[in-house]
Amino acid sequence: MLGDAGPLVFEYADLECPYCAKANLLLTGLPVQRVFRHFPIVSKHSRARVLAHALEAAGMQGRFWEMHGSLLADQGHLDDPHLWERCEQLGLDVTRFDADRRSGAVAERVERDFRSGVRAGVMTTPTLFVDGVAHPGVPGAELIAQLGG
């Protein structure tokens, strides 16, 4: 979770989705508590699941939100060498990162997020949930204002 006070915002996102990058810019700095949920749509974004796994692996070394910000800030460089470069920038153990991102535990975590999104009716990314209400798409001005922006 990012943030320690304010309304809870659950965000279902695909790390290769440009709309998710835009949503991240809009949400950054708001007085909210953000909970990230993976919703990789692989038929549309071939690297989406690989990136979801990479993000979880970075999280296992305590750098979840840093990697999240890094990936969404530059979606033009998402191949493996770019991921390793990001790891080095964030001070991660790259060997451990590579082992973790291919682990069953990480795959299960991402799959669990995706399933929870399907059950909640998520059909597009990003989809935010605030007070149990779904907000599909890039958050509009009204929602951002509601969240203190």
Next chain:
Amino acid sequence: MIEAGAAAPDFSLSNQDGDTVSLKDLEGQYSVLVFYPLDFSPICTDQLSVYQEVLPELEARGAKLYGISVDSAFAHKAFQDHLGTSIPLLADFQPKGEVAKAYGVYIDERGHNQRALVLIGPDLAVLWAHQSPTPLEIPGANLIFDALDAVAV
């Protein structure tokens, strides 16, 4: 729109490869007809992309999905390739929207389908039907699972 309990209206349409798919081909299986407005519109793209992600699970439950819009078979082929989806896409192209009209999901003034899902049973009876309030609202994949749960598939 068509309702549960009705006999599924007959159809015979070309798929993206030019092969004919008819209602009688759906006999003996659970089928979900996914009526959507148009190929290549951004929202349809997300809809079929998400259905593609859960397709293995739906097929494991014995359900098959078929997309239907007024686009031609050639457009469907390009759209299917673009999405990387294996969901067959049926061309309700000529006479335009005839099948959608039979299922009561055609929007005359727009010239395309409403977003709707129709679950057809092995005996070709309609088991469940859902129509979005507007074409902008995408029926969640969860609705398909709920419908299958309700008929205990």
